[in-house]
Amino acid sequence: MTAADESSVTTQPPVRRDTVGRRAGRGQLSVDELVGRAREGDPRAVARLISLVEDASPLLREVAARLAPYTGNAQIIGITGSPGVGKSTSTASLVTALRAVGKRVGVLAVDPTSPFSGGALLGDRVRMQDHATDAGVYIRSMAARGHLGGLAWATPQALRVLDAAGCDVVIVETVGVGQSEVEVAGLADTTLVLLAPGMGDGIQAAKAGILEVGDIFVVNKADRDGADQVVRDLRSVLSLGAQPGAWRAPIVKTIAHTGQGMDDLVAAIDKHREMLAASGELTRRRRQRARDEIEAIAVTALRQRFGDVHGHADLDSLAALVAAGENDPYTAADRIIAAI
Amino acid sequence: MTAADESSVTTQPPVRRDTVGRRAGRGQLSVDELVGRAREGDPRAVARLISLVEDASPLLREVAARLAPYTGNAQIIGITGSPGVGKSTSTASLVTALRAVGKRVGVLAVDPTSPFSGGALLGDRVRMQDHATDAGVYIRSMAARGHLGGLAWATPQALRVLDAAGCDVVIVETVGVGQSEVEVAGLADTTLVLLAPGMGDGIQAAKAGILEVGDIFVVNKADRDGADQVVRDLRSVLSLGAQPGAWRAPIVKTIAHTGQGMDDLVAAIDKHREMLAASGELTRRRRQRARDEIEAIAVTALRQRFGDVHGHADLDSLAALVAAGENDPYTAADRIIAAI
Numbered sequence: 001m002t003a004a005d006e007s008s009v010t011t012q013p014p015v016r017r018d019t020v021g022r023r024a025g026r027g028q029l030s031v032d033e034l035v036g037r038a039r040e041g042d043p044r045a046v047a048r049l050i051s052l053v054e055d056a057s058p059l060l061r062e063v064a065a066r067l068a069p070y071t072g073n074a075q076i077i078g079i080t081g082s083p084g085v086g087k088s089t090s091t092a093s094l095v096t097a098l099r100a101v102g103k104r105v106g107v108l109a110v111d112p113t114s115p116f117s118g119g120a121l122l123g124d125r126v127r128m129q130d131h132a133t134d135a136g137v138y139i140r141s142m143a144a145r146g147h148l149g150g151l152a153w154a155t156p157q158a159l160r161v162l163d164a165a166g167c168d169v170v171i172v173e174t175v176g177v178g179q180s181e182v183e184v185a186g187l188a189d190t191t192l193v194l195l196a197p198g199m200g201d202g203i204q205a206a207k208a209g210i211l212e213v214g215d216i217f218v219v220n221k222a223d224r225d226g227a228d229q230v231v232r233d234l235r236s237v238l239s240l241g242a243q244p245g246a247w248r249a250p251i252v253k254t255i256a257h258t259g260q261g262m263d264d265l266v267a268a269i270d271k272h273r274e275m276l277a278a279s280g281e282l283t284r285r286r287r288q289r290a291r292d293e294i295e296a297i298a299v300t301a302l303r304q305r306f307g308d309v310h311g312h313a314d315l316d317s318l319a320a321l322v323a324a325g326e327n328d329p330y331t332a333a334d335r336i337i338a339a340i
Numbered sequence: 341m342t343a344a345d346e347s348s349v350t351t352q353p354p355v356r357r358d359t360v361g362r363r364a365g366r367g368q369l370s371v372d373e374l375v376g377r378a379r380e381g382d383p384r385a386v387a388r389l390i391s392l393v394e395d396a397s398p399l400l401r402e403v404a405a406r407l408a409p410y411t412g413n414a415q416i417i418g419i420t421g422s423p424g425v426g427k428s429t430s431t432a433s434l435v436t437a438l439r440a441v442g443k444r445v446g447v448l449a450v451d452p453t454s455p456f457s458g459g460a461l462l463g464d465r466v467r468m469q470d471h472a473t474d475a476g477v478y479i480r481s482m483a484a485r486g487h488l489g490g491l492a493w494a495t496p497q498a499l500r501v502l503d504a505a506g507c508d509v510v511i512v513e514t515v516g517v518g519q520s521e522v523e524v525a526g527l528a529d530t531t532l533v534l535l536a537p538g539m540g541d542g543i544q545a546a547k548a549g550i551l552e553v554g555d556i557f558v559v560n561k562a563d564r565d566g567a568d569q570v571v572r573d574l575r576s577v578l579s580l581g582a583q584p585g586a587w588r589a590p591i592v593k594t595i596a597h598t599g600q601g602m603d604d605l606v607a608a609i610d611k612h613r614e615m616l617a618a619s620g621e622l623t624r625r626r627r628q629r630a631r632d633e634i635e636a637i638a639v640t641a642l643r644q645r646f647g648d649v650h651g652h653a654d655l656d657s658l659a660a661l662v663a664a665g666e667n668d669p670y671t672a673a674d675r676i677i678a679a680i
Contacts, residue, residue: 064668072665082422156669198538283663290669291659295646297673302642306635319631323623325412328404329496329630333637 031059035066038165041104046138046165053157054142064157070164072286074106075273078188079173080213085196086220090256091173095137097262098169106162106170107139110155110184138162153300156187156293185213186292189285190272192265194218195234197226211237214249216268222253222261247275305340371399375406378505381444386478386505393497394482404497410504412626414446415613418528419513420553425536426560429596431513435477437602438509446502446510447479450495450524478502493640496527496633525553526632529625530612532605534558535574537566551577554589556608562593562601587615645680 029037029045037045052063077094079087091107098105140162142155155172162170174184185191193214198221217238219230231251238249250268254261276282306315318335321327369377369385371392377385392403417434419427431447438445480502482495495512502510514524525531533554557578559570571591578589590608594601616622646655658675661667 061668061670064670068662068665068668070665072663286663287656287659290662290672291655293669294655294658294662294672294676295643297669298646298676299639299643301673301677303635303639306638315631315634316627318634319627322408322630322634323412323626325408325410328401328408329633329637330401330404332630332634333641336634336638337641 031062031066035063035070035164038161039070041135041166043135043138046161047140049161049165050140050158053161054154060157064160067160067164070166071160072163074159074163074167075169075190076159076163076188077169077171077269078184078191079171079194080184080191081194081196081218085194086256087173087194090192090194090218090220090254091171093254093256093259093262094171094265096259097266099134099136101266103168104136104166105138106165106167107137108155108158108162108170108172109139109141110172110174138165138167153296156289156296159187186289189276189282190215190269192216192218192269194220195230196221197224197230215247215272216265217249217251218261218265219251219253220256223255227253247272302340306336371402371406375403375410375504378501379410381475381506383475383478386501387480389501389505390480390498393501394494400497404500407500407504410506411500412503414499414503414507414510415530416499416503416528417509417511417609418524418531419511419534420524420531421534421536421558425534426596427513427534430532430534430558430560430594431511433594433596433599433602434511434605436599437606439474439476441606443508444476444506445478446505446507447477448495448498448502448510448512449479449481450512450514478505478507493636496629496636499527526629529616529622530555530609532556532558532609534560535570536561537564537570555587555612556605557589557591558601558605559591559593560596563595567593587612642680646676 029048034045034049038049049063049067051057052059057063079091079094081087088109091109095105095107140158142158159170159172172184172187191213193211193216195217196219211234217234219227219234221227231253234251238251250271252261252265252268254265256262273282276285315336318327318332322329322332369388374385374389378389389403389407391397392399397403419431419434421427428449431449435445435447480498482498499510499512512524512527531553533551533556535557536559557574559567559574561567571593574591578591590611592601592605592608594605596602613622616625655676658667658672662669662672
């Protein structure tokens, strides 16, 4: 297979979204042409470019180089929170609100791949069907590949595709509470932390480490018992960490499935964005993001060399020695590094 | 400060646990002496060794080398689950059950550091006070340092300290659901996934990606409404992924705060451990863990060189170019790698 074959994509509809794969024969597109079509809003070209970066295609570098001049315009919004707080419904509702003011919106939903379901259990995606036929919305479910490398590495590249494709806003939704939302906060200009009544109290939220990453807090399911208590607990905990002159993260009450509170949320996002731009924090965050991205790519490349230089067997035999207590991991790591 | 000063530790009681720091003057101990004392069960020596690895002391390599011959004996149990399911209470209750059969137990509680609290909000630690005066239990709260590197890197080294110090069992408790429990599963011989009624249904659990890492499922708060439904949902989802001949993860019902079900849990852990040993899976898991550890150390060392070789300014200027769309992150990463 040649590089041209690898980049080929049919132009024959109908093709199911996100499955535009390698196709030989007519209608082969170069990376340049794919980027051109993505910028014109062709969802198949966007899907193909994301697949190229997600699969670490040999064309990845060419894709990255061609996209670079068009990046840096999209506003990146991160959404995180515990399972069950209504992240997917809130994302769908936020998309509706943003579409109402004419914004082009991309959504990256980062889900761990479950061997049980292959993602099929994730019924939440269905709620996005309202937007499935809207050409101003591009939705992509990213598989987090069961390892930390997944989100850290592929998601920023997929973000670049959506940014270059002309999305005004890209929403990155992550499931889970733990380390992952620290990552989403690193990717996003504005991070929304969702809470809901009955999902654990303020102290539990603090414990999960999600408070410090929130630029805006959303108390969803605001029509349920206990919502006001969540707001009070949150306000009380947030006041402990308040810094004079710093951004004070607002708390917005929503009922995502009816859309209630979404206008307030959009207003809070706009206000945060203005603060970021005026204070220079936007530039700082974006440089930090680029820095993290460069580091992640360099680390991945070096990690691959651990295998290339030694062969799997060698790292494995070092690991066997360490597991047996016959070597320590630092000495083993020195040997790996010495060889690359 | 000399290396000898760095390793110094006072032998004068009383010293608060986990705060045995650098002390000049009398009673300085070498790494060899510290390891010897830790093996005799001196909690201050254990604390000092963990601090040395956690702070990436210059003595880290010496510590790792001295510990290596004594490692590989402890059984590592991971505990994970959403906030509010009762992980800390379950850990405390499991410690009680293990102490009742005479096991020496180490606990590593991995908590994200909150800038609001510095950990002070984490009232759960208080529940461990029952064990605070028991010389057969060593409890350490690890700060996850706000980045993925934290757990991936320092926790395995702290595990080695507790293992070498003669703990029969080390429990690693992680808060959060997301990427972090994938890591704890990589560290542990046996991973317990905790659920509780009212914390989200089976589909939410599947979505959070925690099902595939569980060797044993614990439905805590079994006296509450909905506990049986959680068991049924879980059983139904687990049956989807069941492989003939493979370990079928049992579901154990507990009421952690009364200790109910803990004997069943200990029995399930023992059974899993026997399966691991008999099937060769224990050796495979431990080699994989050693491999991950070597890789993490090598990556950290290489990442430090990104700074050393270029100076911060250079990585920063590359990041500024990437953020401005004037360069792509792959080309930037190539330049970083070329220089190390």
